[in-house]
Amino acid sequence: MSANPSLLQRLLPGTRRAPVHDFPGGVHPAEHKTVSNQTPITPGPRPAQLVLPLNMHLGAPARPVVAVGDQILKGQMLAEPTGAVSAALHAPTSGTVVALGPRPIQHPSGMDALCIVLAPDGEDRWAERRPVADHTRLGPGKLIALLRDAGVAGLGGAGFPTSVKVSLGDHQRVEQLIINAVECEPYITADDRLMRERADEILLGVQILQYLLNPHDTLIGIEDNKPEAIAALRAACAGSDVEIRVVPTKYPSGGEKQLIQLLTGKEVPSGSIPAQCGVVCQNVGTAWAVKRAVHDGEPLLSRITTVTGDAVARPGNYEVWLGTPVADLLHHAGVDKDRLGRLVMGGPMMGFTLHDPSVPVVKTSNCVIAASAEELPEPPPEQACIRCGACAEVCPANLLPxxxxxxAKTDDFERAQHHNLMDCIECGACAYVCPSHIPLVQYYRYAKGEIRTQTAEQIKADRARERFEARQARLEREQAEKEARRRARLEANRKKQEAAADSAPGAGDDKLAALKKEVGQASSAYKAAVKAAKTAEAQEADNAAELRARADSLKAEADRAKAALRDAKAAAPAQPAAAPAESSALADLKKAVGEASSAYKAAVKAAKNAEAEQSDDAAELRARADQLKAEADRLKAELREAKAAQGPAAAPAAPAPPKQDGDTPDSKTTVDKAAVDDDAAAKRQKRLKALKTAYNMAHKQYKEAHAAVERAERAGQDSDEALAAMHAKVEKLKAKADHCRDALDALVEQAKADILAHTGKDLKTLKLDAARAESALRDKADELERRRDTSDADTLETLNSELDALQEHAQLTRLALKTAVEEQGLVEE
Amino acid sequence: MSLINAPSPHTSRHTDTGAVMRQVVYATLPGLAVLVWQFGLGSLLNVLWAVLVALTCEALFLRARGKPVAFYLKDWSAVVTAVLLGLALPSTAPWWLTLIGVGFAIVVAKQLYGGLGMNPFNPAMIGYVLLLISFPVAMTQWVAPGDAPAPADSLALFLGQTPADAFTGATPLDTFRTWAGDAEALAGRDILAGRLAGPGWEAVNLAFLLGGLYLLARRIITWQIPVAFLAGLALPALIAHQVDAARFAGPLFHLFSGGAMLGAFFIATDPVSAATSRLGRFIYALLIGLLIWVIRTFGGYPDAVAFAVLLLNLAAPFIDYYTQPRAYGHRKANKGANP
Known part of the structure; x- marks a missing residue:
């Protein structure tokens, strides 16, 4: 396509600048414009009823401000704008509101909408008009409000409220104001006649728009097939800064995006509006309506509508009251109902067929085509698409129709969107040229509708998901808070209990024992964790790091427990035993010995592992182990000396196990110490502990020796004598372990009997009591949880206090069990 | 008053697929006339017979598929396929050769894929390649140009009889292949001594060029495919010819020999199996032309339009993948078939 000015354009005088741009594609359908543009605009019919839909414009429907039975004057507001994007509605003539209800309207689906029905009284009496002679004195804000209240909306086709289009954001700058006078659709000549007859009024309207938008350039785009209109505009615009740009006749050059491209070379970015690239488009008819609203004080009451087609006797342009039923308009133009085959509102390319001629003329009704069946015949049946590409050649949006x-046909909406379906302007050029008569636009409308529905549903689903997730998070947070409160309560209770126990005589020992137990548990848990972590690392398991971290945290826990024990020991009240200070020093020493010895053991183990793996640092580890051993030995010696210095407390040390130096001085000394202790229970408790340790040690040694023997036998390298010696050693160790076990069992039995004697309940009963109390507590807690959201504050209060009582009870039973067990030294695993 | 209720647009250019297809058939007539003039009535007999076979096969299969027979026959697509295949066959082809080729083209390459618009390959070329592979001797026998057999002999050949005189001779492409590299021998061949290419064949190609220009003028086809096709064929020929004139034939010889013009204007322009966008079609046809030159020069067959077209039919979806045009309001074109 060439961008050269057409012949006509070159012949016309005074063309200041020819359009230098073009848009791709486009078609040249037969124009049929002379059918209707030969006669001047004449007034439309005076129907018996006017049907005024509340949504004549794009955006929110207007809100009625009249009631049935009201007497209305011409130009009186019938419905007021609601919301940001809306326009008012006025009475086109004086009369009575006879109905307010649903009527069929100008919609392709033939749907009904809320309408105000006005019965004209024939007097055409005006309400008071308030013309504004000089719009510049009104100011932009009031001017925009005036346009909104005057019901001015785009008369070109979409019916977008003009007041919205001329309201600019603070940072918006309009480079070009484009007045769309192209009227590219065949048949339609409403703008053509308007320009020929009312060019001066149009210019005044344009100047109001210029005042509001303050554009750099004002361009009137018009097709070269309207020479009379061009001449009239030129005459009117002479001396003004409004530039008339004649564009070659090609459909759809009147499309907003195409006209912008034609006149400025700009493309409106996909998904945005022209204002974003500094352009505002207004229809030439809208400019006229703006002038009437401002300078004459007349709201939008009527519009120029082309009535054309073979089936009307008097085709032409009529100034039609809004709300005039199409049937009246056709009758006015002399329709031949027998010839009428297709009734189109709008142009033949983008208009829609009417099946009910009672629908009203509205602000956007620029044309009614009453065509005979020969003129616009029934579309031939759809044939197969041969992908000839004629559609792609004419597509103004450069799509691949x-x-x-x-x-669209295969519901492949993702690909349709990827091929920019949403940029289709539904101009119909593709369907116009399709040799297979495929109603392409209909397919695109279908696909677009589906995509919009799906998008809306997707958004809805996303919102629902977000809501659900927020609720989950809230519930979890509340749960966590509740749990924290419960813990705090328990902790407080425990502290209370402990304080009570502390104040009881002889409780100090118990507390120390409990702390010791805690230390033991924590350190053994830590050791187990370390072992697990090591195994995991050796196997390169995934969770090795996790396990290591866990071990570290357990270590920290153990350290904390140790520290607590140390504090408790330091703070322990004076013992009945002699020389409390010395006793505490002794304890410290003991602890140091224990720690040193366990550090040594860990080091030995690490060194062994390293040796087994032939690791480089084995020697280093071994050296460190030796060092630790020396340290432990030194501490042991110190301890022995200290004990000896204490006199009667000194006791012969048990022979150390031959292989490993794992004997804990702790156990021996406690056993020894138990012998001199007064309190039988405490004595037994310590004995029990010592026995257990001894047994565990012996058992472990036995197991290791046994395994060593087995390994040696399998390897078969050692001599028989050596094997026999090893067997003997195993036997010895086994005997020792068994002995420990027996002693332990006997002690436990004795302790159990004591518990029975002491509390009147045997161990089993105590356990059962504790379990019952716990489950009652749990039930109550559950009930409280269930009813938290539904019950009133009083009930919740009652439940809470019940819960507290139960908690106390459970605490007591638990404590009873614990004391009984601990008293007797039966440490529950 | 019963009003028509239809979606927009309410008017159309009043073309239809049948009319488009008929234009294609009309545009082949000059080529057909020259073929008859140069090689005897055989081509005309073949074309008529091919049309008959194609319509019959199409009708039978439309009926079998439960489609309205008359409605689909009116699209003239079967006739176009038959005419193009009939024109591509040697004028000496017997009736059964045409029957097999056209039958396969219509039934397998078109109807079994779902009929018009659904076939991924050019049906006429599928039929042609089937015959070329199955009956290589019968498919490469051409009458010496200007030595057209009498109508009676043409009829005898069509009916599968061997007439008294032997008419067959090598085509210019065959001849050049045989003597390529030997400048002296090439200079002595009458068959290569035409104004543009070989005598007779250059006339055939000119006639198809004429028909092609008619299609362009009527906007039945767009310029991209024929221009790119011929450029893809001529450019490598030109370069190679400059390097070694004796071994590589010149661009004019390539353009006016064998099926070059028929392929450029009538075969490669089949929209159903071609690439989609303007750029896509240009690339598609450029590669066809290039492939034809490669096969003609280095391959085992004297001509290569059918193979080249089918290979690029295969590549068309891939080309489409990368050649979506930039849509209005977008800064760049989308690539690929999926988001």
Whole structure:
């Protein structure tokens, strides 16, 4: 396509600048414009009833401000704008509101909408008009409000409220104001006649728009097939800064995006509006309506509508009251109902067929085509698409309509969107040229509708998901808070109990024992964790790091427990035993010995592992182990000396196990110490502990020796004598372990009997009591949880206090069990 | 008053697929006339017979598929396939050769894929390649140009009889292949001594060029495919010819020999199996032309339109993948078939 000015354009005088741009594609359908543009605009019919839909414009429907039975004057507001995007509605003539209800309207689906029905009284009496002679004195804000209240909306086709289009954001700058006078659709000549007859009024309207938008350039785009209109505009605009740009006749050059491209070379970015690239488009008819609203004080009451087609006797342009039923308009133009085959509102390319001629003329009704069946015949049946590409050749948006057709047909909406279906302007050029008569636009409308529905549903689903997730998070947070409160309560209770126990005589020992137990548990848990972590590391398991971290945290826990024990020991009240200070020093020493010895053991183990793996640092580890051993030995010696210095407490040390130096001085000394202790229970408790340790040690040694023997036998390298010696050693160790076990069992039995004697209950009963109390507590807690959201504050209060009582009870039973067990030294695993 | 209720647009250019297809058939007539003039009535007999076979096969299969027979026959697509295949066959082809080729083209390459618009390959070329592979001797026998057999002999050949005189001779492409590299021998061949290419064949190609220009003028086809096709064929020929004129034939010889013009204007322009966008079609046809030159020069067959077209039919979806045009309001074109 060439961008050269057409012949006509070159012949016309005074063309200041020819359009230098073009848009791709486009078609040249037969124009049929002379059918209707030969006669001047004449007034439309005076129907018996006017049907005024509340949504004549794009955006929110207007809100009625009149009631049935009201007497209305011409130009009186019938419905007021609601919301940001809306326009008012006025009475086109004086009369009575006879109905307010649903009527069929100008919609392709033939749907009904809320309408105000006005019965004209024939007097056409005006309400008071308030013309504004000089709009510049009104100011932009009031001017925009005036346009909104005057019901001015785009008369070109979409019916977008003009007041919205001329309201600019603070940072918006309008480079070009484009007045769309192209009227590219065949048949339609409403703008053509308007320009020929009312060019001066149009210019005044344009100047109001210029005042509001303050554009750099004002361009009137018009097709070269309207020479009379061009001449009239030129005459009117002479001396003004409004530039008339004649564009070659090609459909759809009147499309907003195409006209912008034609006149400025700019493309409106996909998904945005022209204002974003500094352009505002207004229809030439809208400019006229703006002038009437401002300078004459007349709201939008009527519009120029082309009535054309073979089936009307008097085709032409009529100034039609809004709300005039199409049937009245057709009758006015002399329709031949027998010839009428297709009734189109709008142009033949983008208009829609009416099946009910009672629908009213509205602000956007620029044309009614009453065509005979020969003129616009029934479309031939759809044939197969041969992908000839004629559609792609004419598409003004540079799409691939043949591909979009396949995707729409197969519901492949993702690909349709990828091929920019949403940029289709539904101009119909593709369907116009399709040799297979495929109603392409219909396919695209279908696909677009589906995509919009799906998008809306997707958004809805996303919102629902977000809501659900937020609720989950809230519930979890509340749960966590509740749990924290419960813990705090328990902790407080425990502290209370402990304080009570502390104040009881002889409780100090118990507390120390409990702390010791805690230390033991924590350190053994830590050791187990370390072992697990090591195994995991050796196997390169995934969770090795996790296990290591866990071990570290357990270590920290153990350290904390140790520290607590140390504090408790330091703070322990004076013992009945002699020389409390010395006793505490002794304890410290003991502890140091224990720690040193366990550090040594760990080091030995590490060194062994390293040796087994032939690791480089084995020697280093071994050296460190030796060092630790020396340290432990030194501490042991110190301890022995200290004990000896204490006199009667000194006791012969048990022979150390031959292989490993793992004997804990702790156990021996406690056993020894138990012998001199007064309190039988405490004595037994310590004995029990010592026995257990001894047994565990012996058992472990036995197991290791046994395993060593087995390994040696399998390897078969050692001599028989050596094997026999090893066997003997194993036997010895086994005997020792068994002995410990027996002693332990006997002690436990004795302790159990004591518990029975002491509390009147045997161990089993105590356990059962504790379990019952716990489950009652749990039930109550559950009930409280269930009813938290539903019950009133009083009930919750009652439940809470019940819960507290139960908690106390459970605490007591638990404590009873614990004391009984601990008293007797039966440490529950 | 019963009003028509239809979606927009309410008017159309009043073309239809049948009319488009008929234009294609009309545009082949000059080529057919020259073929008859140069090689005897055989081509005309073949074309008529091919049309008959194609319509019959199409009708039978439309009926079998439960489609309205008359409605689909009116699209003239079967006739176009038959005419193009009939024109591509040697004028000496017997009736059964045409029957097999056209039958396969219509039934397998078109109807079994779902009929018009659904076939991924050019049906006429599928039929042609089937015959070329199955009956290589019968498919490469051409009458010496200007030595057209009498109508009676043409009829005898069509009916599968061997007439008294032997008419067959090598085509210019065959001849050049045989003597390529030997400048002296090439200079002595009458068959290569035409104004543009070989005598007779250059006339055939000119006639198809004429028909092609008619299609362009009527906007039945767009310029991208024929221009790219011929450029893809001529450019490598030109370069190679400059390097070694004796071994590589010149661009004019390539353009006016064998099926070059028929392929450029009538075969490669089949929209159903071609690439989609303007750029896509340009690339598609450029590669066809290039492939034809490669096969003609280095391959085992004297001509290569059918193979080249089918290979690029295969590549068309891939080309489409990368050649979506930039849509209005977008800064760049989308690539690929999926988001």
């Amino acid at each position: 043949q591909q979009l057709y396949w995707y």
